Amino acid sequence: MATSITTVAFEGIRAVPVDVQVQISPGLPRFNIVGLPDKAVGESRERVRAALIASGLALPAKHISVNLAPADLPKEGSHYDLPIALGLMAAMGAIPADMLESYFVLGELALDGRVSRVPGILPAAIAANAEEKGIICPSACGPEAAWASPDIDIIAIESLFALVNHLAGRQIAARPVPQKALAVEGEDDLSDIKGQEVARRALEIAAAGGHNFLMIGPPGAGKSMLAQRLPSILPALSPLEMLDVSMIASIAGSLRNGALSDRRPFRAPHHSASMAALVGGGHNAKPGEISLAHNGVLFLDELPEFQPQALDSLRQPLETGETVIARANAKVSYPARVQLIAAMNPCKCGMAGTPGHTCRRGDRCAADYQGRISGPFLDRIDIRIDVPAVSAADMLAGAGAGEASAAVAARVKKARDIQRARYQALGAAGTFTNAAASSRLIETVAAPDSESRALLLKAAEAFSLSARAYHRVLKVARTLADLSGSQAVQKPHIAEALSYRLNMAAS
Ligand SMILES: Nc1ncnc2c1ncn2[C@@H]1O[C@H](COP(=O)(O)OP(=O)(O)OP(=O)(O)O)[C@@H](O)[C@H]1O
Ligand SMILES: [Mg+2]
DSSP states (O other), rough: OOOOEEEEEEEEEEEEEEEEEEEESSSSSSEEEEEBBHHHTTTTHHHHHHHHTTTTOOSSSEEEEEEEESSTBOOSSSHHHHHHHHHHHHTTTTGGGGGGGTTEOEEOOOOBBBBBBTTHHHHHHHHHHTOOOOEEGGGGGGOOOOHOOOOEEEEEEHHHHHHHHHHSSOOOOOOOOBBBOOOOOOOOOGGGOOOOHHHHHHHHHHHHHOOOOEEEETSSHOOOOOOOTTTGGGGGHHHHHHHHHHHHHHHHOOOOOOOOOOOOOEOOOOOTTOOHHHBBBSSSSSHHHHHHTTSEEEEEEEEGSSHHHHHHTTTTHHHHSSEEEEOOOOOOEOOOOOEEEEEEEEOOOOTTTTTTTOTTTTTHHHHHHHHHSSSSHHHHHHHEEEEOOHHHHHHTTOOTTTTOHHHHHHHHHHHHHHHHHHHHTTOOOOOOOOOSSSSSHHHHEEEEEEEEHHHHHHHHHHOOHHHHHHHHHHHHHHHHHHHOOOSSSHHHHHHHHHHHHHHHHHH
């Protein structure tokens, strides 16, 4: 008779139930695993064998078959060790099989029988809870599982031995409690930045509406510094957003100590990052940087230094808010709604446009460097500003001369609350910021009056704005109106929004 234990396989951030069927039958001693296992699953044989021996159980000298059903779904990762071991133990009669029926089981085994942490416990626990089942997982992942529901049954164990004791009622493992990561103290503050009033205003607008933002300027002007201070003015994640962000972090194995954080993610991949690192995929499907930045910020510093192909692979997710990765045997998608922040020098020598400076290669210096970024990629950036070098007078102003992050964050939060309430009232579920609003929606909520219409028409003709550019100007204008507490989008809002956009068309 075959015993069966439930575990999961991951399709994007979805956990799909997988049945681990174990049969011990007479025949030559053999241990086979079938059902599209990858290398890590195949190697689980050795870990299971050693862990069982360490726990005082030897594998019977019989034919052991393990089938992972459904057989056509690829199985990746090391979390199949524990369900396979438990299936075997149940088949050998070492533990009662019926006790395991109401659990999803995930965990990697060490040779000495310890159960080590595995990625993906949060989505697995949520899937288990949806089927009214509990979860058996490594103790290191217990706090993560506890977020799925206050009533989900969790057995978080240190070792195989501890699990046997728990099931026999000899030593009960305590139920883990959900943990929240503590706020970071002494974080970078906007008051560190001297001068740069235009850039600070643009950063505030970008934060308020979730707009994509590009800074161009000479070295040492404070571009990277500004971008790194964006998280300090962004509002905290809502509980639903936090769960969404943490599911992706859980799949990527980057949730520290199983604690969830309500801080918006801020990812700053190096410019040598490959396409797979940015959008996800590769041999084992993993979320890329753009998905790890979901509901937060993706910061691309030194933008033209990225491989042009890697940058262009971001075009589709920037538009749709999700990445779709087609693989030989499956198609997976990850959420990827991010705010893109980018910084660059105007040319290779870094100083083009600075008064009194002439590039050695003349105009070509800037044209060649900026040409590395494709037009369609630039078209997705709503706000582009020049960040000139800080003047000596500003530098001498002394520390803390600028407005602190807390004051700016309060204005950003107010503007975001207005947006959230507006889109909720309109029944646009899932839209929380102006940047994320659909074209149809933005045309309703940012309908320009006759004065603004004339201005838009003039700009569209003079600078041949694309349809996307038109909608994005309306989105920025809507944010400007929200920041100033205005119900209607007025001409000054459109004019300011256009100024951030035309900057780009002119280059
Ligand atoms: N506006 C500013 N106020 C205070 N310090 C600044 C400012 N701008 C630059 N600095 C100082 O210069 C250093 C470098 O700044 P930053 O790395 O932000 O420059 P950057 O514009 O990103 O340059 P690059 O183009 O070379 O990357 C900072 O660590 C800080 O010490
Ligand atoms: Mg920099």
